[in-house]
Amino acid sequence: MPIAKALTIAGSDSGGGAGIQADLKTFQELDAFGMSVITALTAQNTLGVHGVFPQTLEAIEAQLEAVLSDIGADAVKTGMLFSPEIISLVAQKLTEYKVSNIVVDPVMIAKGGASLLQEEAIRALIDDLLPIATVITPNLPEAAKILGIEEMKTLDEMKEAAINLHKLGPKYVVLKGGHLMNGPAIDLLFDGETIYELRTERIETTHTHGTGCTFAAAIAAELAKGSSIKSAVETAKAFITAAITSSLAIGGGIGPTNHSAYRRLREE
Template sequence: MSIAKALTIAGSDSGGGAGIQADIKTFQELNTFGMSVITALTAQNTLGVHGVFPQTLEAIEAQMEAVLSDMGTDAVKTGMLFSADIISLVARKLKEYEVKNIVVDPVMIAKGGAALLQEEAIRALTEELLPIATVITPNLPEAAKILGREEMKTIEEMKQAAVDLHKLGPAYVVIKGGHLTEGPAIDLLYDGESIYELETRRVETKHTHGTGCTFAAAIAAELAKGSPIKESVETAKAFITAAISSSLVIGKGIGPTNHAAYRAARLQKQ
């Protein structure tokens, strides 16, 4: 039996709601074979990030070599890369193996406020990783940080940011509008010519740990299976909306989303 393969290059979340763990769950739910390269270990739960322990460049390179030299991959999703050196290494290896369908989730700050990307790493991100990305998926604070401007508060500001981010090299830009405080949940997809608005109802819940990781992983899974970019983003939007709508009350803080919700909803319709 053949199956599409997706590789996540990200940090491990000991709480299971974000990072590598969220990505692997998403890959599985969307019928892709998930593989991983762990860039950092985090001591993390629903109350926040209590420690970040980056892996050595040697360990990260060895993981990438092991997967890409043998199994290969149909898509890659990058998450928490933490440092400029790690970003440079990951970009170099992806180019060396001519990896296609690269989804870059520029993880910078955890829900609890902990920094997950060093300040000096932003330059490496913009100069080395974004130019080879198929699609990038920043939220509003991340997009603002990359562009060096104030956080966006309107759809029009989001649209301009999408255009400006596209100039940094990625083939497509998705800006997530979850940080907007009013109205429906609107994400934007920009392909270099047209901007598409993807709108769903806003789900009122605090349990949104791992939403960004999950959304980007879903896009990667769909691209791995050969879906076009717009269809991949639409599926990812439906996947994360279902996951948030059925979010799990686990722990004492910001709980995780329910990665099984999308599949369960589809089975109910059959």
């Protein structure tokens, strides 16, 4: 069997619940070989983000060149990119190396409220990264920011937003509905023709740090192994549901999801 190779381009979370650390744990759990390009260091724990230290463009380019020129990647997941310059560089390199299966998680705000993307970077995200994306995985606040609209409050508004996000260039849109407050947790997958609803029971927990990173990384791992987009998203939904159900009450704030939960459930 060929080795599935997945690359995460994101920020480092010193608390281990999100970012590079969450992505690599997810890749490992889903049998993909994980690699990383670190765009920023964050001083972070369950109580919040205490510092953001972007890497230089030179350092980011050197990491991209080192991985893509030698090992390559069957799928790439982007997370915290922080600035327009970093976004443009990443888009340029992914295009140069003809990378397929690009999963864009448009990380903007940490669970504790800290900004992880400069306001001016949203334009670069729309102009440079979305047109080459295989799939974009925003939550409702992120989708609203990208589209310049008020945050969605209904399923119909979500469906309209998914269609409008697709017009920006990605082949597929996965719009996460966890911020809708009533009823089941509903995510939408739009392939340009059909909107699929993925529903699970809402899990009552405050420990959801890293859910977005983990979900997108699971999609990337499955795409790296050759899964279809629908199968990849369904597996990612099952993975993150298990991880949230068994989330970890560690630290004094918002704890992380449990990245081993999906594997443990399958082993039972």
